[in-house]
Amino acid sequence: MCETTSSAQPRAIMSRSALAAGASAAVLAGGRIADLRRDAWGHGILAVAQAVTAAGAERVLVDGRGAVEALRLEGIEAVTAGEPDVDAYLLYGLPDAQGESATRPVMRLTGRVLSTKRLQPGDAVSYGYTFRAAAKTTVALVTGGYAQGIVRALGNRANVEIDGIARPIVGRVAMDVCVVDLEGASAELGAEATYFGGGGPASAGLGRLAAVPRIGVAELVSVAGAHAARGWKA
Numbered sequence: 271m272c273e274t275t276s277s278a279q280p281r282a283i284m285s286r287s288a289l290a291a292g293a294s295a296a297v298l299a300g301g302r303i304a305d306l307r308r309d310a311w312g313h314g315i316l317a318v319a320q321a322v323t324a325a326g327a328e329r330v331l332v333d334g335r336g337a338v339e340a341l342r343l344e345g346i347e348a349v350t351a352g353e354p355d356v357d358a359y360l361l362y363g364l365p366d367a368q369g370e371s372a373t374r375p376v377m378r379l380t381g382r383v384l385s386t387k388r389l390q391p392g393d394a395v396s397y398g399y400t401f402r403a404a405a406k407t408t409v410a411l412v413t414g415g416y417a418q419g420i421v422r423a424l425g426n427r428a429n430v431e432i433d434g435i436a437r438p439i440v441g442r443v444a445m446d447v448c449v450v451d452l453e454g455a456s457a458e459l460g461a462e463a464t465y466f467g468g469g470g471p472a473s474a475g476l477g478r479l480a481a482v483p484r485i486g487v488a489e490l491v492s493v494a495g496a497h498a499a500r501g502w503k504a
Contacts (some may be wrong), residue, residue, distance in 0.1 A: 312495020378467030396441025
């Protein structure tokens with residue numbers, strides 16, 4: 271494979287408009303205390319605290335006194351005890367047990383195509399050779415691995431969106447990268463690959479990803495957000 275200089279760290283891109291809409295819907299549905307533990311489930315505590323209190327929440331639940339003091343400087347009341355009663359799935363736009371989201375996902379987790387390689391029938395990829403090509407194809411090495419929440423169980427069982435089309439992850443997921451079968455197509459080096467979120471085929475991908483290893487949507491999105499380079503868009 272021809273390597274590039276791209277970082278192996280995926281990106282968690284947060285939508286300000288989706289957050290504002292989710293905060294409004296969650297507060298309107300009832301409740302006064304929003305759950306912002308685990309750095310607002312990987313979304314970033316300050317931005318979420320500002321959005322949910324602007325929507326009408328009275329206070330937020332956080333992990334420690336440091337976060338309480340930091341938010342107090344922003345004029346936001348935070349506590350470290352109590353039961354949150356603002357619907358976090360509405361707030362963050364997360365899928366329910368049926369894979370449906372009532373609000374738009376706030377987070378979109380993306381990687382980049384680092385390199386591509388042509389495979390011949392019988393060629394294998396990644397550790398343990400759990401995938402062998404049945405026919406000629408091209409695979410892409412994509413940033414994002416089990417260190418960033420793309421857990422090993424997703425190998426050969428989940429998809430990544432590249433150029434608007436869902437493509438399968440093949441072989442075992444490595445620490446910082448995974449291999450994606452382009453299924454006869456090509457991909458530019460540096461092309462964006464979406465694991466979940468956004469408005470394309472991966473928009474509902476979080477529920478499908480979480481169902482494979484059975485670790486839960488909340489845990490998966492929290493780990494992914496905590497280990498990615500976070501950024502915001504309108």
